[in-house]
Amino acid sequence: MSFVHLHVHSEYSLLDGLSKVDKLVQRAKSLDMPALALTDHGAMFGAIAFYEAAKRAEIKPIIGIETYMAARGMRERDPQQDQRSFHLLLLAENDQGYQNLLKISSASQLEGFYYRPRIDHDFLAEHSEGLICTTGCLSGEVPRALQAGRFDYARELLDWYMSIFGPDRFFFELQHHEIPELLEINQKLIDLGGRYNAKFVATNDVHYVDPEDAELQDILLCIQTGSLVSDPNRMRMTDPSYYLRSTQEMQQLFGDVDGALSNTLSIAERCNVDLDFKGYHLPDFDVPQGYTPETYLRSLCEAGLQKRYGTHADTPQVRERLDYELRIIHEMGFDAYFLIVWDLCRFA
Template sequence: MPPQFTHLHVHTEYSLLDGMCRIPKLIAKAKEFGMDSLAITDHGVMYGVIDFYVAAREAGINPIIGCEVYVAEADCHSRDPSHRDPQHLTLLAKDRKGYHNLIQLVTKGHLEGFYYKPRVDKELLALHHEGLVALSGCPGGELARLVLRGQIDEAAKAASWYRELFGDYYVEIQRHPIPELEQINAELIPLCARLGIPPVATFDVHYVNKEDAPAHDLLLCIQTNSSVHDEKRLRMAGDYFYLRSPEEAVELFSDLPEAVENTQRIADMCHLELDFTELHLPKVALPAGKTADDLLSELCWRGLESHYPGPTPEVKERLGHELDVIGKTNFAHYFLVVWDIISFTKERGVYFGVRGSAAASLVLYCLGITDIDPLKYGLVFERFLN
């Protein structure tokens, strides 16, 4: 039986023009190694999370959902050119609460903090820290940068702040034969011991196999619009950033076995259940005492009177049937959201169109979402919804 080790810092193809791990190939390799857990931590995004989650579950692997977020040195709303290179921080969701907080951080990083990269700041981390495990990050992390500047006391203060906030906070130790990394580790390992913060072994995985390194170098050339012949181009420090086997991890951390053990300890903390069997539709604010079905019905019957003064029993039956189907399929909120959007566009003179079989719905006609009378043209509602 292979030793237990979990990769907690992995960039898939969804770290665009940087990560090169295709998810099926990544999962297959982890399965080949006998791993029971694996993380996804793309740069500032969560595009690949669902594909990764489904593929890992199908392979019998516990998917750990994470993100390597960018943390602004100051306020994430600042556009100071001196703050163009934010710090890195690895976050992993322990549960549904952590997953929701991770989504909030990534979303706000794009919508509020985007400046060359989607950035959060410590204020946002404080708002959305629950349910998350935090790792100190790669050499681009705050601790590593402070160490390289010789600011060891400041690194200790930063580590203490993260531990106080997250509780589950670990210092990443990466083992690659890179002088800069050796300098970082020489300070971070004793810092862990002094502060009582546990170390964790990571490898900053960017591709699946070692032989993928040349192709990854080409990918970085595309990212930076550089030639492979340019000696000064952005490149990785070597062909070390592949998915290591548990045996390799244990060997490389033979002097620090607790760093390997902590990968499994973290993996055991992270169990996220996502339900894909239920629709999660947006909801509208409802008047007191009314359900979505009540409000939709009220709007439709009111609209029916304006379109069909003195409606026949056949018209009433058709509307009642459509409302019944919408109620049984739990789509009332969805119809109300669309009605709200169309009402907004009409008030402001924005053009809009209805596509496909939606024109067959008397409900949409009564709501003013379409101007096509489905009864006049003999349109069948069941083509739209059944």
């Protein structure tokens, strides 16, 4: 039995994650893991670097994000009600899912930012296609509701997530760290699983690669919170277990939960995002009705030819040169590119 880490933070989880992308990938490779996810806090800055590093190491990259869910609407900014937000793990199952992750990441920063880059239920529902979702860590909506004893509300939340993602794209996430209430929350999730015929997935809330990195990551948290290492009341991780655990360690922790390990492999198999840079990806350039990019570019060049060469515009030498250059441009697929540059120069 192998295992895939699906809840992983890198150095791109600023002042929180310590892991260098290359070191994460190499460690997963050395543990014989077939794939690895990257799910940084509220951002996807590291997606391309991670994708390329995983491809070089010949393990499968899974692109994700741990987004923040607003307590109310993503545009609400009341200091009493909206300061707190909840964590939610999202993974791109396909290219459409990756596009939706980009939209979620951008909107959370540009439209929903209040202490954290946030989205809300409505925005998530509109951009849920191609995404796999879990209940998240202890700071997720459902775990927080269970921790507060709001069982009816937890079921309402689960009903909503199931209605958006369905049982094949929504998983009950289980973690194991030295947090007193975490084992209780895991058991409550397991108990609720029967009501939904839920699938479970085991994760480790990875913030660094090796156990000995815990001290350095703790210093990062001090910088983030403006605290001293000696401060006994500051925010800190509960224990040095937030590293890239081996398959054997995860088996010891979750081997008794049906599907918790094997589902990480099935999710990895389902997640197929292609970020290879093949060919050219140019913006669409709207041309006047009746034209194609090729014919519109030619019409502009014909007009420019008359302006520049006047009575000499139709000489064989000039005409031959224009036809040659336009043919090369078209064969290379650069018609739209030249129109875009022309438009920019005209605007400038």
